[in-house]
Structure formats: structure tokens, C-alpha cells
Amino acid sequence: MVQAGQPNKGQNWQHWVHETYRQAQYGQLLHGKTMVVAVSGGPDSMLLMHWLAEVRHLQDNPMQIIVAHVHHGFRLEESQQEALLVKQAAEELGLIFEMTQVDSPGYAKKHHLNPQAAARELRYAFLKSVANKYNSPAIALAHHADDQAETVLMHMLRGAGSSGLRGISWIREEEGIRYVRPFLHVRKQELVAWCQTRGIAYALDSSNQKRAYLRNRLRLDIMPLLEQENPRITEALVQLAETMAAEDDWQQQHTDELFRSHVHSFGVEVKEDTGALEGTLKQQYLRFAMQYTAGCLMKRDVFLSVHVALQRRLIKLILNYLFLEAEQADFSTIERLRLRITEPKTTWREEAGNKVIAIREYDHIAWLSGRRDGAEPASVQCHIERGSGEMFYSSYPSKIVWNEMAVRQMEPDFLGDKFDAMFDADAIQWPISVRTRRQGDRMRVKGLNGSKKVQDMFVDAKVPSSLRDAMPIVEDASGQILWLPGIRRSDIALIGPATRSVVHIRFEPVS
Missing domain, CATH: 3.40.50.620 (HUPs)
Incomplete structure (x- = not known):
């Protein structure tokens, strides 16, 4: 009218x-x-x-x-x-x-x-x-x-x-x-x-x-x-x-800063600097990026350190990135995931809706979407011959560098680290193999009598389940496991007074 x-x-x-x-x-x-x-x-x-x-x-x-x-x-x-x-x-x-x-x-x-x-x-x-x-x-x-x-x-x-x-x-x-x-x-x-x-x-x-x-x-x-x-x-x-608009803007600003500073993402409209990633978190990031089209990872202790209001908004922001054109996450979903993260259980998997999953693996939490076809880890094996050289190990993205030398050439104060080890080259049956795990793998552990299951060693070292099928295992030609890079070495081929030649092997994680 x-x-x-x-x-x-x-x-x-x-x-x-x-x-x-x-x-x-x-x-x-x-x-x-x-x-x-x-x-x-x-x-x-x-x-x-x-x-x-x-x-x-x-x-x-x-x-x-x-x-x-x-x-x-x-x-x-x-x-x-x-x-x-x-x-x-x-x-x-x-x-x-x-x-x-x-x-x-x-x-x-x-x-x-x-x-x-x-x-x-x-x-x-x-x-x-x-x-x-x-x-x-x-x-x-x-x-x-x-x-x-x-x-x-x-x-x-x-x-x-x-x-x-x-x-x-x-x-x-x-x-x-x-x-x-x-x-x-x-x-x-x-x-x-x-x-x-x-x-x-x-x-x-x-x-x-x-x-x-x-x-x-x-x-x-x-x-x-x-x-x-x-x-x-x-x-x-x-x-x-008007009051809520100002407070919402303030909270969103802090949420965006938290995301930029502590959340590592791939496949979303946020620029990511993988150079800031280190150790297990970096390997998880690379592994998930091969298995999923999009995801966000962060340290759990950082999440727990912020106010509950920022926890909720951060989860909402992450899910909205991953949901893309779908409806935004509702409060019940956000709160269910938030409470799950605060629980003491160290490993879990939770559906977040719209084909997005949330997981916790020890100290890290992740939200992932778009499982890639053929994303299951394949068995990988490569060989190291005597002498010196380097190669790329794809399953746990790393450069393997090895160098055989006379014992007198080794550094006298060499201590090594989790990704750096030396062996008596003459006590090893060559060639050395670097492979992924197999059912029933066991390793003789330095300082212990007998052997221990590799699976148990992964659990003790809090290796995330997403990485266990990708972790490198170093063994000699007889099938004896020499070393679990990133975890510990065996009691085989230890350097002693009778050692004349050593082989130095180092894993260098790469992007």
C-alpha cells in the first residue's frame, strides 16, 4: 500500500x-x-x-x-x-x-x-x-x-x-x-x-x-x-x-594475534612461515600437510595459557577457516572441543563436523580437514654404503648425511644428539638400511639387558601416533636395529678402545 x-x-x-x-x-x-x-x-x-x-x-x-x-x-x-x-x-x-x-x-x-x-x-x-x-x-x-x-x-x-x-x-x-x-x-x-x-x-x-x-x-x-x-x-x-561491537573487535584482535603467533596452518588463507617450526611439531606439520588438504597445529600449553574467552574464539576462528563455505561452528561444538583439550588424556581424536577432525597427540593439538586419497604412509627403505654421502629420506622429511673416518679424526669431545650418532664402522654389517617400522620390531637398548619393542619406545618417547609410521629406523645388513633417530641408539657397534674406523650419521630435518 x-x-x-x-x-x-x-x-x-x-x-x-x-x-x-x-x-x-x-x-x-x-x-x-x-x-x-x-x-x-x-x-x-x-x-x-x-x-x-x-x-x-x-x-x-x-x-x-x-x-x-x-x-x-x-x-x-x-x-x-x-x-x-x-x-x-x-x-x-x-x-x-x-x-x-x-x-x-x-x-x-x-x-x-x-x-x-x-x-x-x-x-x-x-x-x-x-x-x-x-x-x-x-x-x-x-x-x-x-x-x-x-x-x-x-x-x-x-x-x-x-x-x-x-x-x-x-x-x-x-x-x-x-x-x-x-x-x-x-x-x-x-x-x-x-x-x-x-x-x-x-x-x-x-x-x-x-x-x-x-x-x-x-x-x-x-x-x-x-x-x-x-x-x-x-x-x-x-x-x-555498540558496546559489544567494541569488545568483539578487541577480542578478535587478540585472537588474530594469537593465531598468527602460535598456530601453524596449511591450506588456509593465512601465510605460514615453516621456518619457525622445530622438532616434532615441524615433522607433524609436514606429515599432516601430506595427508590432509588443510590444517592448523599448535602447542597445547599455549592454548591452555590463555583466557577461556580466547580459547573459544581461537577454536571458532580455526574451524571457520577449515569449514570454508559451510555454516560457522556453533557454541556446543566449540565448547566440546575446548573441554576435550583441557582433559588429561594425552591422545584422542574428535569429530568437529563438516569433515573436520580435532586430535591431540601429547603436547600438540591439531585440526585437520580434507583427507587426501592415498594418504596412508607407504613403507620406505633406502641404503647407506660405506664411505661418505648424503640422501633425502622422504617419509620423515630429512637429509641423511654420513661420513666414515679414522677414529683419530673424530672430535674428541663428540657427544652427539638425538639426530646425530657415531658407530664403529667395522662392527656393522654393511650396507646400512634406513626404513620405516615393521610389526614386531625390537632393539637392544644401551644400558638395558635384552631388547625392547620399538612400539613401546615410541610411546615412552611420546612420539605422536601420526609420526610413528614415518619415523626412520636404522639397521645393518643382519637386521639388527642400530638406532632410532630422534629417540635413542642401541648397544651395537659402540665405539671403544679397539675401534679404528667410525661412521658418523646425521639426520637433518628439512621442509
């Missing part, structure tokens, strides 16, 4: 335009630019169109305004009248008019959406197409303070956190386009009053009276009840949104 405005010359329109323009702080954004304005025909968007037309007079280089209208395929007769109303008003103001008609009901049925969600998707797709057509960096929307209050209340009913309670943003950027809302601080009744003052005709959407929609029930039934308790409930909810 089209409602004619009722002129009232008792108010200063130019002063109001100037003040709202200044308060919204859009001067720099709008100056000298093309602006698309979404106009449905309601009082809010009709006034916004006239407001933008007036704003041009405040600019040295007036912007070009493109009026975009969508016929959603609902209320066919009313929608035709609304389209005609907007077109005529745009022409009277000398503005370019763009319109499309879409089949929201059909789109909703095809994509299993509710009608309002379908209409929103189609509307924003059209607005973006118009902005791209005219090379406009921004789209103006007529959301106002009452919309903000209703949105905050809706999110509150759904149990939203600060990200939801911040409500509608003044400015939101997506795909290089800014969506701006100059009236977000203005009450609906003030916008309607200005339409009447300026004689601006507008349409009343009959569907706004249907209580089938939650927003309508809140506006028609719940807000009036709340106003009985607090006549300024709308202002209070808008203030809550």
Missing part, C-alpha cells in the same frame, strides 16, 4: 541532513564516489534515497547515485506498485534506476531456504551486480535503530555471544564492496516523520504485519511489552550493540 507523505515545513531538513551526515562520518567514504542505494519503497529506503540526493549538495564533487530495486516475486500486485513508486521517485530526483524481478519462492524451494533468506541472497546478488556495473565501491542500506534493536534481541534469544550481540555493522566490507548504513543511529519513527515532513510518498509492506516471521513478532508483540518496562529499550539495545 502506497502512503503519501504529509508536508510539514516546521523542521529544517538541510540541517538534519547535515547533522546525520556528520554523525555517520561518511564524508570521506562518499566524497566523489558512485553510490548504489537499495530502495524497496518503504519509508526508510525512500528517505535514504532523498537524503543521499541532498548529501550531494554538501560535496565539492557530487557523487553519482544509482537506485537499485528488487521485485522479489512476493505480493505481485503490491510489488508492482512499489517498483513504479521507486522508479518515479528516482526519475524525479534525476537518479539512475536499476531494477530486477526474481523468483524468491522458487529459489527458496530449490535451495531449501526459508523465503526471507532466499530473498536476501537474491537481493544482495543484484546489488553487487549493480555496484560492479557502475564501478561503485559502496552500497547504502536503510537499516535503522529499530532494526538494530530487533536484530540484537533476535540474536540474544538464540544465545549469541559478543559477535552476535554487536548486531548490524555500520560498515561491512565484502568482495571489495562496502555496505554502509547511514541511518543505523536513527529511530524508525523519526524517518517516517521526515517522509511526512518532506512529502515523500512511500509503500507499506503488508507482509510486515505477518506474525509468521520472528522479526515481526518481536516488533509487533515483544518490543511493546519491553517498552512497558523500559520506554527506552530500543536505545538500550542499540547501546548494547
Whole structure:
């Protein structure tokens, strides 16, 4: 239904335009630019169109305004009248008019959406197409303070956190386009009053009276009840949104810093410096990167050291990276994973939804998605001949360097480390093999009587299960295991007084 405005010359329109323009702080954004304005025909968007037309007079280089209208395929007769109303008003103001008609009901049925969600998707797709057509960096929307209050209340009913309670943003950027809302601080009744003052005709959407929609029930039934308790409930909810927006920005800033500093990712839109990785964490990272298309790893103690609020937000950020286009993780999923991480159990695997898994392997936690085909580790074996040389060991990405020398040439104070060992070259049956583990592997351990299962040694050394099938095992030609690089060596081929020749073997983990 089209409602004619009722002129009232008792108010200063130019002063109001100037003040709202200044308060919204859009001067720099709008100056000298093309602006698309979404106009449905309601009082809010009709006034916004006239407001933008007036704003041009405040600019040295007036912007070009493109009026975009969508016929959603609902209320066919009313929608035709609304389209005609907007077109005529745009022409009277000398503005370019763009319109499309879409089949929201059909789109909703095809994509299993509710009608309002379908209409929103189609509307924003059209607005973006118009902005791209005219090379406009921004789209103006007529959301106002009452919309903000209703949105905050809706999110509150759904149990939203600060990200939801911040409500509608003044400015939101997506795909290089800014969506701006100059009236977000203005009450609906003030916008309607200005339409009447300026004689601006507008349409009343009959569907706004249907209580089938939650927003309508809140506006028609719940807000009036709340106003009985607090006549300024709308202002209070808008203030809550502003407070939550600031706190949400602060928390997100700290979450982003935590992610950049301590989370190591692959396959997501975050630049990763693998040079900062060391030891087991680096090998886990490389191993997971071969097995999965995307993932994030971090040290568990770092996660536990931050406040619970940052723990939740970090999990949410990671899952949102890995979920990609899917729905964002809900609170129950985030909290389930957070509590799992705090448990004392050292190894576990948990489904996070949308084909993402969360795992803990001793001191590290990881979130992984997109298991690669053929990602199961293959058996690897390579050989070291007497003398000197080097080779790449692919299963546990490392460069193997070996050098045989006379015992008098070895460093007198050589101690070695977990990836560095020396053997009596004449006490070994050559060639030496470097391979992955096999069922029943055992090694004679220096300082112990008898042998010990390699599997038990992996567990004792807290080798993550994801790395056990990749860990190098060094054995001689007789099948005796000489060394588990990164863990410990055997009591075979120890250097003693009778040793004349030694072989020095070193594993150098690489990226």
C-alpha cells in the first residue's frame, strides 16, 4: 500500500541532513564516489534515497547515485506498485534506476531456504551486480535503530555471544564492496516523520504485519511489552550493540594475534612461515600437510595459557577457516572441543563436523580437514654404503648425511644428539638400511639387558601416533636395529678402545 507523505515545513531538513551526515562520518567514504542505494519503497529506503540526493549538495564533487530495486516475486500486485513508486521517485530526483524481478519462492524451494533468506541472497546478488556495473565501491542500506534493536534481541534469544550481540555493522566490507548504513543511529519513527515532513510518498509492506516471521513478532508483540518496562529499550539495545561491537573487535584482535603467533596452518588463507617450526611439531606439520588438504597445529600449553574467552574464539576462528563455505561452528561444538583439550588424556581424536577432525597427540593439538586419497604412509627403505654421502629420506622429511673416518679424526669431545650418532664402522654389517617400522620390531637398548619393542619406545618417547609410521629406523645388513633417530641408539657397534674406523650419521630435518 502506497502512503503519501504529509508536508510539514516546521523542521529544517538541510540541517538534519547535515547533522546525520556528520554523525555517520561518511564524508570521506562518499566524497566523489558512485553510490548504489537499495530502495524497496518503504519509508526508510525512500528517505535514504532523498537524503543521499541532498548529501550531494554538501560535496565539492557530487557523487553519482544509482537506485537499485528488487521485485522479489512476493505480493505481485503490491510489488508492482512499489517498483513504479521507486522508479518515479528516482526519475524525479534525476537518479539512475536499476531494477530486477526474481523468483524468491522458487529459489527458496530449490535451495531449501526459508523465503526471507532466499530473498536476501537474491537481493544482495543484484546489488553487487549493480555496484560492479557502475564501478561503485559502496552500497547504502536503510537499516535503522529499530532494526538494530530487533536484530540484537533476535540474536540474544538464540544465545549469541559478543559477535552476535554487536548486531548490524555500520560498515561491512565484502568482495571489495562496502555496505554502509547511514541511518543505523536513527529511530524508525523519526524517518517516517521526515517522509511526512518532506512529502515523500512511500509503500507499506503488508507482509510486515505477518506474525509468521520472528522479526515481526518481536516488533509487533515483544518490543511493546519491553517498552512497558523500559520506554527506552530500543536505545538500550542499540547501546548494547555498540558496546559489544567494541569488545568483539578487541577480542578478535587478540585472537588474530594469537593465531598468527602460535598456530601453524596449511591450506588456509593465512601465510605460514615453516621456518619457525622445530622438532616434532615441524615433522607433524609436514606429515599432516601430506595427508590432509588443510590444517592448523599448535602447542597445547599455549592454548591452555590463555583466557577461556580466547580459547573459544581461537577454536571458532580455526574451524571457520577449515569449514570454508559451510555454516560457522556453533557454541556446543566449540565448547566440546575446548573441554576435550583441557582433559588429561594425552591422545584422542574428535569429530568437529563438516569433515573436520580435532586430535591431540601429547603436547600438540591439531585440526585437520580434507583427507587426501592415498594418504596412508607407504613403507620406505633406502641404503647407506660405506664411505661418505648424503640422501633425502622422504617419509620423515630429512637429509641423511654420513661420513666414515679414522677414529683419530673424530672430535674428541663428540657427544652427539638425538639426530646425530657415531658407530664403529667395522662392527656393522654393511650396507646400512634406513626404513620405516615393521610389526614386531625390537632393539637392544644401551644400558638395558635384552631388547625392547620399538612400539613401546615410541610411546615412552611420546612420539605422536601420526609420526610413528614415518619415523626412520636404522639397521645393518643382519637386521639388527642400530638406532632410532630422534629417540635413542642401541648397544651395537659402540665405539671403544679397539675401534679404528667410525661412521658418523646425521639426520637433518628439512621442509
